[in-house]
Amino acid sequence: MNWTMIGVFLALFVFVTILGFVAARWRHGDLTQLHEWGLGGRRFGTVVTWFLLGGDVYTAYTFIAVPALVFGAGAIGFFALPYTIIVYPLVFLVLPRLWWVSHKHNYVTGADFVRGRYGSPTLALLVALTGILATMPYIALQLVGIEVIIAALGFHAGGWAADLPLIIAFVVLAAYTYTSGLRAPALISIVKDLLIYITVIAAVIIIPMQLGGFGKIFAAVPHAKMLLAAPPAASLGSYGAFATLAFGSALALFAYPHTMTGVLSGKNPRVLRRNMALLPAYTLVLGLLALLGFMALAAGVDKLPAFASGFQQYKANFAVPALILHSFPAWFSGVAFAAIVIGALVPAAIMSIAAANLFTRNIYREYFRPQCSSAEEARVAKWASLVVKAGALIFVLELPSIYAIQFQLLGGVWIAQIIPAVALGLYTRWWHRGGLALGWLCGMVVGTWMVASLHFAGTVYPLHLFGFTIPAYAALWGLILNLIVAFVFTLIFRALHLAEGQDATAPGDYTGQSAQ
Amino acid sequence: MSSSTNGKKRSSWRLLLLVPFIATLWVPFYNRVEPTFIGIPFFYWYLLLWAPLSALITWIVFSRSDSPDNDR
Numbered sequence: 092m093n094w095t096m097i098g099v100f101l102a103l104f105v106f107v108t109i110l111g112f113v114a115a116r117w118r119h120g121d122l123t124q125l126h127e128w129g130l131g132g133r134r135f136g137t138v139v140t141w142f143l144l145g146g147d148v149y150t151a152y153t154f155i156a157v158p159a160l161v162f163g164a165g166a167i168g169f170f171a172l173p174y175t176i177i178v179y180p181l182v183f184l185v186l187p188r189l190w191w192v193s194h195k196h197n198y199v200t201g202a203d204f205v206r207g208r209y210g211s212p213t214l215a216l217l218v219a220l221t222g223i224l225a226t227m228p229y230i231a232l233q234l235v236g237i238e239v240i241i242a243a244l245g246f247h248a249g250g251w252a253a254d255l256p257l258i259i260a261f262v263v264l265a266a267y268t269y270t271s272g273l274r275a276p277a278l279i280s281i282v283k284d285l286l287i288y289i290t291v292i293a294a295v296i297i298i299p300m301q302l303g304g305f306g307k308i309f310a311a312v313p314h315a316k317m318l319l320a321a322p323p324a325a326s327l328g329s330y331g332a333f334a335t336l337a338f339g340s341a342l343a344l345f346a347y348p349h350t351m352t353g354v355l356s357g358k359n360p361r362v363l364r365r366n367m368a369l370l371p372a373y374t375l376v377l378g379l380l381a382l383l384g385f386m387a388l389a390a391g392v393d394k395l396p397a398f399a400s401g402f403q404q405y406k407a408n409f410a411v412p413a414l415i416l417h418s419f420p421a422w423f424s425g426v427a428f429a430a431i432v433i434g435a436l437v438p439a440a441i442m443s444i445a446a447a448n449l450f451t452r453n454i455y456r457e458y459f460r461p462q463c464s465s466a467e468e469a470r471v472a473k474w475a476s477l478v479v480k481a482g483a484l485i486f487v488l489e490l491p492s493i494y495a496i497q498f499q500l501l502g503g504v505w506i507a508q509i510i511p512a513v514a515l516g517l518y519t520r521w522w523h524r525g526g527l528a529l530g531w532l533c534g535m536v537v538g539t540w541m542v543a544s545l546h547f548a549g550t551v552y553p554l555h556l557f558g559f560t561i562p563a564y565a566a567l568w569g570l571i572l573n574l575i576v577a578f579v580f581t582l583i584f585r586a587l588h589l590a591e592g593q594d595a596t597a598p599g600d601y602t603g604q605s606a607q
Numbered sequence: 608m609s610s611s612t613n614g615k616k617r618s619s620w621r622l623l624l625l626v627p628f629i630a631t632l633w634v635p636f637y638n639r640v641e642p643t644f645i646g647i648p649f650f651y652w653y654l655l656l657w658a659p660l661s662a663l664i665t666w667i668v669f670s671r672s673d674s675p676d677n678d679r
Binding site: 166305317365367368372 | 621625627628631640646650654657658659666668
């Protein structure tokens, strides 16, 4: 054990923990109200929203999962770059409409909107359940990231003591989320990003210098990992996988409950739009971090005896921690590891808050206590945030993970299935609520079945159509089926004159015109 | 200017947002090593370059539609 490293790490960790509790007093609001606890009172401006949305996207996913995939599988891992490039134009176009309509009708979640738009508590329930389910593996990815760093810090105890640091981090996270709500991750994000930028700048300057430049680094990359393999005849091959993983992830990200939380906590749509032009700065960082996977290959960290046990236990996910230990003095490794752990805790907090909002609004109040007070609502949300995190722990313990990124991709397969109800609903009321529900069901079943047939170790399913093979992200296959079924049954249900449900929104609500 | 022509003008600027999609999702276009840049193969620096380019495009569209009237 290296006590310098652990000392620096702990000092930073304790500092943000205190910050998390202090956050309750920041921009003072009544934390017994759900929109105060769960949306920070909808008052965040450009800067805080930037940090908050950045905190959503740039997580253990960026630091551990993507470089691990690049380390192990090469070029395909770079799909995360087009993903985080196209997601912003997408959000730029669509989410301001959600902001306006949510502001007008006091919606806290995407499911609230669906309930109002289609007059259907059932469809809202499906959207809420999907959001909660899909959030769990995404939080699980964060926990894997924390686990890997704890191992890298040198805690190699056996038995229950091995899980102790993870449990402590977990309890601290749960406690300040409970007391401070969305204000905690918003405030901590600022510190987190500072630490991350310091780490990234150091890593992309110092490590290539140590390794003799990018030319040397890429010279060490095996030919098969350098580029995507050209597709064989009658197949889209890895091109299909690469493009659909990017596109599917972008669609999925914007349907996640925590993205909605980040969006709805902004004080107006201009704040959001401006952010969509600024957030790609993070994408550049993500790309540079992805290159750490190749730097780990070039440094040959997986062949060093000091890291043998780490690689044996955490596979490619250990690549970045090993590279950091290998390249930096102990004190700086402490800073870098603190950045990664805090960078995993912040999104875990935001995600669990978002899922808790869903449970409280669209399940508890809808089905159990329609008359509950807003104080009770906020209290239930706080408890629900704990349960969601516990669910995430189960994913960590139960699912095999060669690559941590599979957790996030699995969540994406599920969350993509609410896109027809939520995103299309922002533009048109054409779809029938019954058709949307059936489409959702088919998308969920087929998407999950595809991933299960890959034994939860991958999410790219090769579909054979008319002698042509199209390997694509299962989220998109599910979504295509979802849309077809929803389309056909909308026509059928309309022909049968099945009740459409009351639309509580007016066209002007989506553009803010009716607010005047 | 009437609000409908204003709206049309705005949506034609928005078509620009399609460019990053085409540029980054059409893989055959950039799946190669040459030309390299400071030792980085084309595949990687091309995609890295698109991060600021896409930000620039989004910013242009934002500033073209950034009046209180166009927020809605």
